[in-house]
């Protein structure tokens with residue numbers, strides 16, 4: 001296994017024809033995954049993180065193109081059943097020396113680096129974070145849980161009065177969202 005050091009590049013050592021980085025990181029590499037996620041519920045990493053990048057240099061600009069593979073699991077936001085999700089975020093970055101480009105016109109795919117060394121790890125983590133689903137559902141037509149008795153309505157039915165609405169939520173029912 002190649003260590004995380006593989007993602008630290010010395011720009012001056014990069015040949016014009018670049019370097020190919022292929023590595024499989026342990027789940028610990030994304031130990032901050034829960035913080036990266038803006039969704040609700042628990043997010044679990046099910047696999048190692050496969051990283052495949054082609055790095056090239058044009059003058060002082062470093063271009064990084066490739067993809068990341070990982071699978072995660074999170075409970076369905078409606079029925080709470082675990083849902084397995086394969087993620088395959090693409091990486092397409094251009095890194096410029098930090099002193100050359102000033103603030104505003106930096107887009108998501110255009111980052112800067114300071115000094116001679118570039119640690120790609122944080123950029124890659126960022127791409128993973130962006131690819132995370134905001135809301136996890138097991139299927140678009142998941143019926144969820146009965147609000148009254150908690151029955152999983154995908155698997156079973158119940159006799160609860162479906163029109164019974166908690167008075168606290170009744171007002172929401174009339175709102176057009």
Ligand SMILES: [Zn+2]
Pocket residue numbers: 076077078079080081137138139142143144
């Ligand atoms: Zn569901």
Ligand SMILES: [Zn+2]
Pocket residue numbers: 146147148149150151158159160
């Ligand atoms: Zn019920």
